[in-house]
Amino acid sequence: MSLDLRIDKNKDEAAYFQIYEQIRALIIRDALEGNSKLPSIRALSKALEVNSITVINAYNMLEKERLVYKKEGSGTFVIPKGEDLLLSAEPAMYFEPGELDMELEYDEEYIDFSISSPDPKLFSIKDFRRVMNEVLEEDGAKAFMYQKSMGYTPLRDALAGYAKGYGINCSPDDVYVVSGAQQGIDIISKALVRSGDCVFVESPTYSGALAAFKSRGAKLVEVPISEDGPGIKELERLVKLFKPVLFYTMPNFHNPTGSIYSERKKRYMLLLARKHDFRILEDDYSGDLNYTDSRLLPVKAYDSNERVIYLKSFSKIFMPGFRLAYMIVPEDIRKKAADAKIASDISTSGLMQRILCKYIEKGILDKHISYLRKEFSVRYLEMVRAIKKCMRGVSFFEPKGGLNLWIKLPEAINSQELYERCKEKKVIFSPGTFYYNDGRGQDHIRMSFAASDIDRIWEGISIISMEAEKMRS
Amino acid sequence: MSLDLRIDKNKDEAAYFQIYEQIRALIIRDALEGNSKLPSIRALSKALEVNSITVINAYNMLEKERLVYKKEGSGTFVIPKGEDLLLSAEPAMYFEPGELDMELEYDEEYIDFSISSPDPKLFSIKDFRRVMNEVLEEDGAKAFMYQKSMGYTPLRDALAGYAKGYGINCSPDDVYVVSGAQQGIDIISKALVRSGDCVFVESPTYSGALAAFKSRGAKLVEVPISEDGPGIKELERLVKLFKPVLFYTMPNFHNPTGSIYSERKKRYMLLLARKHDFRILEDDYSGDLNYTDSRLLPVKAYDSNERVIYLKSFSKIFMPGFRLAYMIVPEDIRKKAADAKIASDISTSGLMQRILCKYIEKGILDKHISYLRKEFSVRYLEMVRAIKKCMRGVSFFEPKGGLNLWIKLPEAINSQELYERCKEKKVIFSPGTFYYNDGRGQDHIRMSFAASDIDRIWEGISIISMEAEKMRS
Numbered sequence: 001m002s003l004d005l006r007i008d009k010n011k012d013e014a015a016y017f018q019i020y021e022q023i024r025a026l027i028i029r030d031a032l033e034g035n036s037k038l039p040s041i042r043a044l045s046k047a048l049e050v051n052s053i054t055v056i057n058a059y060n061m062l063e064k065e066r067l068v069y070k071k072e073g074s075g076t077f078v079i080p081k082g083e084d085l086l087l088s089a090e091p092a093m094y095f096e097p098g099e100l101d102m103e104l105e106y107d108e109e110y111i112d113f114s115i116s117s118p119d120p121k122l123f124s125i126k127d128f129r130r131v132m133n134e135v136l137e138e139d140g141a142k143a144f145m146y147q148k149s150m151g152y153t154p155l156r157d158a159l160a161g162y163a164k165g166y167g168i169n170c171s172p173d174d175v176y177v178v179s180g181a182q183q184g185i186d187i188i189s190k191a192l193v194r195s196g197d198c199v200f201v202e203s204p205t206y207s208g209a210l211a212a213f214k215s216r217g218a219k220l221v222e223v224p225i226s227e228d229g230p231g232i233k234e235l236e237r238l239v240k241l242f243k244p245v246l247f248y249t250m251p252n253f254h255n256p257t258g259s260i261y262s263e264r265k266k267r268y269m270l271l272l273a274r275k276h277d278f279r280i281l282e283d284d285y286s287g288d289l290n291y292t293d294s295r296l297l298p299v300k301a302y303d304s305n306e307r308v309i310y311l312k313s314f315s316k317i318f319m320p321g322f323r324l325a326y327m328i329v330p331e332d333i334r335k336k337a338a339d340a341k342i343a344s345d346i347s348t349s350g351l352m353q354r355i356l357c358k359y360i361e362k363g364i365l366d367k368h369i370s371y372l373r374k375e376f377s378v379r380y381l382e383m384v385r386a387i388k389k390c391m392r393g394v395s396f397f398e399p400k401g402g403l404n405l406w407i408k409l410p411e412a413i414n415s416q417e418l419y420e421r422c423k424e425k426k427v428i429f430s431p432g433t434f435y436y437n438d439g440r441g442q443d444h445i446r447m448s449f450a451a452s453d454i455d456r457i458w459e460g461i462s463i464i465s466m467e468a469e470k471m472r473s
Numbered sequence: 474m475s476l477d478l479r480i481d482k483n484k485d486e487a488a489y490f491q492i493y494e495q496i497r498a499l500i501i502r503d504a505l506e507g508n509s510k511l512p513s514i515r516a517l518s519k520a521l522e523v524n525s526i527t528v529i530n531a532y533n534m535l536e537k538e539r540l541v542y543k544k545e546g547s548g549t550f551v552i553p554k555g556e557d558l559l560l561s562a563e564p565a566m567y568f569e570p571g572e573l574d575m576e577l578e579y580d581e582e583y584i585d586f587s588i589s590s591p592d593p594k595l596f597s598i599k600d601f602r603r604v605m606n607e608v609l610e611e612d613g614a615k616a617f618m619y620q621k622s623m624g625y626t627p628l629r630d631a632l633a634g635y636a637k638g639y640g641i642n643c644s645p646d647d648v649y650v651v652s653g654a655q656q657g658i659d660i661i662s663k664a665l666v667r668s669g670d671c672v673f674v675e676s677p678t679y680s681g682a683l684a685a686f687k688s689r690g691a692k693l694v695e696v697p698i699s700e701d702g703p704g705i706k707e708l709e710r711l712v713k714l715f716k717p718v719l720f721y722t723m724p725n726f727h728n729p730t731g732s733i734y735s736e737r738k739k740r741y742m743l744l745l746a747r748k749h750d751f752r753i754l755e756d757d758y759s760g761d762l763n764y765t766d767s768r769l770l771p772v773k774a775y776d777s778n779e780r781v782i783y784l785k786s787f788s789k790i791f792m793p794g795f796r797l798a799y800m801i802v803p804e805d806i807r808k809k810a811a812d813a814k815i816a817s818d819i820s821t822s823g824l825m826q827r828i829l830c831k832y833i834e835k836g837i838l839d840k841h842i843s844y845l846r847k848e849f850s851v852r853y854l855e856m857v858r859a860i861k862k863c864m865r866g867v868s869f870f871e872p873k874g875g876l877n878l879w880i881k882l883p884e885a886i887n888s889q890e891l892y893e894r895c896k897e898k899k900v901i902f903s904p905g906t907f908y909y910n911d912g913r914g915q916d917h918i919r920m921s922f923a924a925s926d927i928d929r930i931w932e933g934i935s936i937i938s939m940e941a942e943k944m945r946s
Binding site: 106115117120121122123125128129132133136140141142143144145146147179180182183186190194195208211212215217315319320321322323339340342343344345346347348349350351352 | 579588590593594595596598601602605606609613614615616617618619620652653655656659663667668681684685688690788792793794795796812813815816817818819820821822823824825
């Protein structure tokens with residue numbers, strides 16, 4: 001294909017921007033058909049007498065805007081109308097290590113609204129020591145041997161009982177212990193997703209999941225969600241169009257938005273999964289942290305056809321350092337999941353599993369969760385109050401549960417810039433861009449109240465609001 | 474292509490076997506060209522008026538014998554002569570979960586020669602308790618927060634120092650902590666291997682590595698090795714033919730054979746890696762367990778061009794329940810490895826990392842390794858003696874290090890059958906089939922002396938030899 005493009009050297013705009021604008025205009029007014037191929041980078045840079053980097057930049061901008069897609073080894077193509085929700089599926093990861101790192105190591109010097117696991121003050125070392133000593137007395141060094149890759153049998157028994165509390169009926173055979181929820185997502189990707197398969201994700205969503213799916217070469221399709229989940233008609237349309245193998249979802253207190261799927265939508269999602277033969281990976285990272293009296297069940301509780309793989313992290317309700325989570329896996333994919341677990345890390349630490357097992361058996365975990373729920377509900381309310389009081393022009397949904405608020409910033413304020421300014425003042429949060437694949441989210445920030453007590457919540461939010469005010473003036 | 478095949482219903486042989494034999498003959502006498510396509514399963518089953526399962530069985534037999542290969546979605550093809558070392562690369566895993574499980578959970582009732590990590594009796598709970606308490610006193614609940622995904626900084630410092638003891642010059646920035654060596658292999662696969670890429674493995678080799686590479690859709694090529702490593706000319710021929718991206722190798726006390734690469738071969742491998750632009754993943758699972766006075770360096774110690782990713786497990790010299798290993802990663806692939814680690818499990822348990830760090834800093838780990846080396850060297854000698862004395866007609870290489878012996882059985886004895894018989898008598902080991910991809914290894918067993926004391930070694934070996942004698946008569 002040859003396009004009639006021109007670069008005007010007298011114009012203020014850079015050459016790459018002129019190329020971008022002209023191709024963009026052609027696509028928008030339908031002068032270029034869906035799936036038609038753009039000129040190769042070499043050909044176009046030669047024809048326009050520009051550096052190849054110039055053309056690459058222009059194509060990258062078009063890709064970011066989802067007007068074109070790249071196919072490895074074959075070139076750049078126009079995205080057909082109506083399919084603009086298809087994300088690119090480069091096997092490369094999305095985030096810079098630096099970006100996530102900041103989230104990963106707790107530093108008391110900072111008021112940290114980015115980390116969404118409990119601060120260390122809420123964890124009783126005394127309890128831990130007691131439980132640990134009991135484990136060592138009972139099992140001695142046996143606790144340090146390999147465990148069955150599916151998990152330590154008494155823990156699987158305990159977890160099957162534990163899941164009943166969420167309305168999930170399962171047997172210990174259904175339960176797989178994994179080394180944290182991220183590993184659960186990775187294992188299910190290995191078991192179910194092949195290169196080129198389509199995986200649905202919510203938009204926005206948890207970037208660790210995007211990384212795991214992309215690493216498998218999945219095509220990602222975003223499902224827009226509102227406060228009570230995705231639009232039903234829209235979801236059905238997308239399912240028919242893209243035939244996903246998997247839908248990764250956080251239906252209760254969604255991360256980052258706090259959305260709560262209505263029961264009707266949970267049931268409808270199951271119906272679709274059955275009709276169109278895909279699986280649902282339900283990441284129930286904070287379903288226990290409900291600050292109201294109403295009962296919220298996971299999708300798995302409504303699943304009578306083994307469509308749902310249920311995944312529950314202990315990083316939010318216990319401590320992340322244990323690296324423990326569990327999955328409830330439908331029978332027909334259990335062998336694949338077991339193989340994928342072995343290929344991932346053979347088995348999860350037997351010592352940690354025994355400790356969690358004792359925490360559950362002795363009722364300490366339940367008590368701890370009740371304590372966290374109470375503590376977090378106070379922090380939640382204070383954060384809502386502090387933001388309403390201090391931050392001018394923002395808006396947000398009040399989930400009454402979970403660990404985060406998803407704050408829409410006023411137009412003048414860019415989340416990345418606000419982040420940089422606040423970091424200087426030792427206050428951090430997560431810019432909205434973390435939850436998208438392509439640089440969107442500049443207008444949002446995620447504020448977690450898990451790791452900060454009330455004083456720090458007020459102090460941190462007043463600092464953020466001061467910085468925001470400075471950006472307006 | 475249409476083949477002139479016939480099924481003779483009067484013959485004793487099953488239909489699938491007749492198909493297999495006829496195609497096999499055609500391939501062997503070069504009547505079918507390399508890479509030519511066999512008829513589709515549907516077409517052939519229709520032409521011969523047989524069930525499609527019959528054709529599938531015949532093709533599977535040809536595939537096992539490595540006369541044909543399958544390409545997903547396009548059919549079955551003849552393997553060109555001289556490329557018969559190319560293994561199939563189905564994304565499916567190899568082993569049945571049951572097969573490996575047996576290796577995974579320690580059961581005192583059995584005399585266990587299959588497990589290759591220390592038995593619990595060799596681990597001091599007292600030391601552990603002391604170290605653990607120090608960690609809790611110093612860091613409190615902070616030890617339970619997320620760590621940086623590359624690892625706990627003081628541990629990375631300690632490990633960089635530790636690696637110097639093996640002649641490896643590296644900085645803490647080069648060191649990545651992972652949750653066990655299997656995860657290290659998985660992470661490097663994610664970082665470097667794309668679907669269709671060629672990965673070299675030794676033959677035989679550790680099956681967990683095969684699983685990780687296959688899960689990435691890698692094409693596996695086997696490199697035959699003898700007591701001092703692969704044939705140099707053969708290796709070069711294979712490298713030129715298949716252009717690998719990675720060579721997974723255990724150059725010191727190879728698992729399962731015990732082979733030790735000569736220094737010349739280690740250096741030559743590096744030369745090839747540089748010349749033909751591939752990486753070496755060196756799994757140094759037991760290099761410390763050398764029972765002679767001669768010094769054995771890892772390949773990484775000779776690597777002046779950043780070709781080697783060095784991987785060291787602590788499961789063999791500490792305890793597997795910690796799920797700890799570390800990698801030394803060349804600078805240019807560090808970002809990819811970091812992304813892959815995040816996508817795998819975010820980070821490794823901070824508590825376990827702190828404990829290992831203290832073990833190293835206080836010199837307890839060094840003392841423990843010396844102790845294990847002494848203990849294992851005695852067990853090694855006793856096992857060699859016991860096998861020579863009790864087991865008639867076997868032969869094996871004496872590595873004078875590591876954790877295993879690779880025993881060639883007399884012709885009359887099949888490893889799988891011997892395994893089943895011995896298991897009844899509460900003695901287990903690893904049948905040789907575990908270390909191949911396709912059912913070979915019937916004539917070998919791997920005997921590990923790590924988890925059994927001297928009495929159990931003699932008792933277990935006398936039971937195995939009795940069962941073997943029964944099989945002869």
